[in-house]
Amino acid sequence: MISVAQALQLVLQHKISPQTEEVELLQSLGRTLAQDVTADRDFPPFHRVTMDGIAVRASDFVAGIRAFPIEEIHAAGSPQKTLHHPGHCLEVMTGAVLPQGTDAVVPYEECTMHENVATVLAEKVRAGQNIHPQGSDKKAGEVLLTSGVKITPAILGTLASVGYAQVPVFQLPSVAICSTGDELVEVQQQPLPHQIRRSNAYMLAGALQQENIQASLFHLPDEPAIMQKRLAKILEAHDVLLLSGGVSKGKFDFLPQVLEELGFTPVFHKIAQKPGKPMLFGTLPEQKVVFGLPGNPVSTFVCYQLFFRPWLHASLHQDHQPASAQLTQTLTFKPALTYHVPVKLHQDQGILKATPIPTTGSGDLTSILEADGLLSLPPEQENFAAGEAFPLTLFT
Numbered sequence: 001m002i003s004v005a006q007a008l009q010l011v012l013q014h015k016i017s018p019q020t021e022e023v024e025l026l027q028s029l030g031r032t033l034a035q036d037v038t039a040d041r042d043f044p045p046f047h048r049v050t051m052d053g054i055a056v057r058a059s060d061f062v063a064g065i066r067a068f069p070i071e072e073i074h075a076a077g078s079p080q081k082t083l084h085h086p087g088h089c090l091e092v093m094t095g096a097v098l099p100q101g102t103d104a105v106v107p108y109e110e111c112t113m114h115e116n117v118a119t120v121l122a123e124k125v126r127a128g129q130n131i132h133p134q135g136s137d138k139k140a141g142e143v144l145l146t147s148g149v150k151i152t153p154a155i156l157g158t159l160a161s162v163g164y165a166q167v168p169v170f171q172l173p174s175v176a177i178c179s180t181g182d183e184l185v186e187v188q189q190q191p192l193p194h195q196i197r198r199s200n201a202y203m204l205a206g207a208l209q210q211e212n213i214q215a216s217l218f219h220l221p222d223e224p225a226i227m228q229k230r231l232a233k234i235l236e237a238h239d240v241l242l243l244s245g246g247v248s249k250g251k252f253d254f255l256p257q258v259l260e261e262l263g264f265t266p267v268f269h270k271i272a273q274k275p276g277k278p279m280l281f282g283t284l285p286e287q288k289v290v291f292g293l294p295g296n297p298v299s300t301f302v303c304y305q306l307f308f309r310p311w312l313h314a315s316l317h318q319d320h321q322p323a324s325a326q327l328t329q330t331l332t333f334k335p336a337l338t339y340h341v342p343v344k345l346h347q348d349q350g351i352l353k354a355t356p357i358p359t360t361g362s363g364d365l366t367s368i369l370e371a372d373g374l375l376s377l378p379p380e381q382e383n384f385a386a387g388e389a390f391p392l393t394l395f396t
């Protein structure tokens, strides 16, 4: 059986290379930028006044002048004005272009204004004060955003400031989520005593919505001929199959065989991990990718977080930041499997601490309600001490 690290490496080797598309600025939130973005002009584009007050020459103040006749009032949004006479000033508003011939702004709070003369009360006025110099944040042509970043509200603002009404982003794959199993009924149905509702499909659809992907939902009965026919149809319109259930050893776990008949090339089946051991991964003709997630709800979720999400982010050229956290209590786990423990996180004196959430196993969906992520305890160890740090996967 392959290790978690080997499985991840194989999954990442099958990342796709999406095309780019342009979307409207507001539609780009949460998407992945597909191009570097440079400053179209200096940031700020002019010497920007940062306080409402008067603009003067600092040398006039140093020479002893305190009463400055006001030549004009200069609002933000007006073209640059000029100071015509030494010893005079202009009233200026925050956001205005610093008037030519001035080099300091004294706020109203440090002046008295009387009959068109501003008297400076401050003890000091130095050149450059209350001015945001042109190009001091970024110079025209400098890279502001790099391709591969996930677009946040701050990035939206930056894109707006450089004129991106349309934003180049990577196209998202079209994903079909298929639940399998004759014990499953629709959410609105009242299950019979031997049935359950097909919750995995919605959990996966929700996780994908957080990635801006609107997946299509399907259900396959445990009947190979019907499964094959439906999957062939589903594959006509989708790049990725996210399957839940039907991949283990059961007499009705038909997926591996059905996929094979559709031209499936398995990359791996089974990973040395708990939960999620029976996971199946492979490809279909036309570069389609199949994730066969084990049906137990926690296994489904864990395999989504540990393998599908990194695959998606790598395909979209997004960076991945490895994380870790310290166990707060001692654990023992003997099988030679990576043990993914759902944990609740907290900070303690700047250190991220992870407390395992009690669970009855991978069928216990409620165990991940409280969880912030998974701590992955390595297979070569049996005892895990409080205070030891392990790799952490944060849930979305």
Ligand SMILES: Nc1nc2c(c(=O)[nH]1)N[C@H]1C(S)=C(S)[C@@H](COP(=O)(O)OP(=O)(O)OC[C@H]3O[C@@H](n4cnc5c(N)ncnc54)[C@H](O)[C@@H]3O)O[C@H]1N2
Pocket (backbone or CB within 6 Å): 179, 180, 181, 183, 184, 196, 197, 198, 199, 200, 201, 244, 245, 246, 247, 248, 249, 250, 253, 275, 276, 277, 278, 293, 294, 295, 296, 297, 299, 362, 363
């Ligand atoms: N003899 C063995 N039996 C099992 C093994 C094994 O190695 N040898 N592995 C166990 C592990 S671990 C898991 S995980 C499961 C995986 O099973 P499948 O992927 O085949 O999934 P199913 O058999 O279809 O279902 C398992 C379980 O999950 C429930 N389920 C399935 N789909 C949904 C859904 N959409 N929403 C909610 N719950 C769902 C299903 O009712 C079953 O209870 O196999 C073990 N067995």
Ligand code: MOO
Pocket (backbone or CB within 6 Å): 273, 274, 275, 276, 277, 278, 294, 296, 299, 362, 363
């Ligand atoms: O390992 Mo299974 O994935 O625990 O239920």
Ligand SMILES: [Mg+2]
Pocket (backbone or CB within 6 Å): 245, 246, 247, 248, 249, 250, 252, 253, 295
């Ligand atoms: Mg099964």
